[in-house]
Amino acid sequence: MQRRWLLFIPLVLFIALGVFLWKGLDLNPFARDSALIDQGMPEFSLTALDDPTVNVDRSALLGHVTLVNVWGSWCPTCKDEMPQLLALHHKGVRIMGVDYKDTRVKARDFLNQFGNPFDVSVFDPDGTLGFDLGVYGAPESFIVDARGVIRYHHTGYIRPEDIQDTILPEIKKWSSS
Amino acid sequence: MVIFLRLAAVWLALVAGQAMAADAPEQFDTPALAARYDALNDVLRCPKCENQAIGDSHSMIAADMRASVARLLREGRSDEAIRHYMVERFGDYVLYDPRLTLRTWLLWGGPLLVLAIGLAIMVGVVRARTRSRDTVSALAPEEQARLDDLLGDPLRTTNHSTDRRDPS
Known part of the structure; x- marks a missing residue:
């Protein structure tokens, strides 16, 4: 009789399961960790967006912490993200743009219209670099350290508050190490 | 149209x-x-x-x-x-059939873990019940004798009421 409290165990388990499943309803199914965290940036050999004769490869990332942003002129969210990328660019963040599944003409028009925050621009018409980065939509952003190791993955759109909350602290963190 | x-x-x-x-x-x-x-x-x-x-x-x-x-x-x-x-x-x-890794062990081991917890609870309950039954039936010898008397132990009834032969 003194063990009567044991009878509440099923109720407690039920409530715990309920809370667990309730939380699950709010999870973003696309917010998954990238498989490439702490892996080297994949090798690639592509051309510069503004010049088809200039080759760009992985060495463009070495020596500086870089924000790699995968975008495309076909992607509406990328337009909304441009002000944040420009703000980061003005704060001195080095940004490499990967123009994913796009055409040079449309991409150039897009950058003329919305501004060009990219220190390096790579043209990835077939999405091969995007594929090797595990990208299945745009925009996506990665922070790559000076040794070319992927340190942080930002799923989707960089919101204005993400600049101060996550992107700048992460850039700082990997710049000092 | x-x-x-x-x-x-x-x-x-x-x-x-x-x-x-x-x-x-x-x-x-x-x-x-x-x-x-x-x-x-x-x-x-x-x-x-x-x-x-x-x-x-x-x-x-x-x-x-x-x-x-x-x-x-x-x-x-x-x-x-x-x-x-x-x-x-x-x-x-x-992968629809995920690999067994540090991150996925709970996915594979979870059902076994829950089964083990269930078995442990069951064993615990059964043991507790057996023990409590033992303590209830453990009466002092005189109490047991009285209980037997009240219930009319068939063996004792035989001794007292039907065996009336004189010892030879």
Whole structure:
């Protein structure tokens, strides 16, 4: 009789399961960790967006912490993200743009219209670099350290508050190490 | 009627668009390779579309993944190597049958763990019941004697009431 409290165990388990499943309803199914965290940036050999004769490869990332942003002129969210990328660019963040599944003409028009925050621009018409980065939509952003190791993955759109909350602290963190 | 015709035209355009979006089927040199291609398309999960295999999805990334599977098969890679290639890029999410790793052990071990907890509770309950029954029936000897008297122990009744022979 003194063990009567044991009878509440099923109720407690039920409530715990309920809370667990309730939380699950709010999870973003696309917010998954990238498989490439702490892996080297994949090798690639592509051309510069503004010049088809200039080759760009992985060495463009070495020596500086870089924000790699995968975008495309076909992607509406990328337009909304441009002000944040420009703000980061003005704060001195080095940004490499990967123009994913796009055409040079449309991409150039897009950058003329919305501004060009990219220190390096790579043209990835077939999405091969995007594929090797595990990208299945745009925009996506990665922070790559000076040794070319992927340190942080930002799923989707960089919101204005993400600049101060996550992107700048992460850039700082990997710049000092 | 005009509206109906317009709707029909829109519907036809959509259907035609979808049909064109579906890429040309892959051609392989051997039926074995084609069978492996179909099998891999069934076990790899499209990262964009939550619960579709890449073979079932019209999304851009699923088409890219199918093309990669076909290319890797032609290069002579094993099924395991191809699955690994996809996991390296898109994570364990792409496998419908996830591997046993530090992150997924709970997925595989969870049911066994719950079974073990259930068995432990059951054993505990059964033991507790047995013990409590023992304590209830353990009466002092005089109490037991009195109880037997009250219940009319058949053995004692025999001794006292029917055996009236004199000792010889």
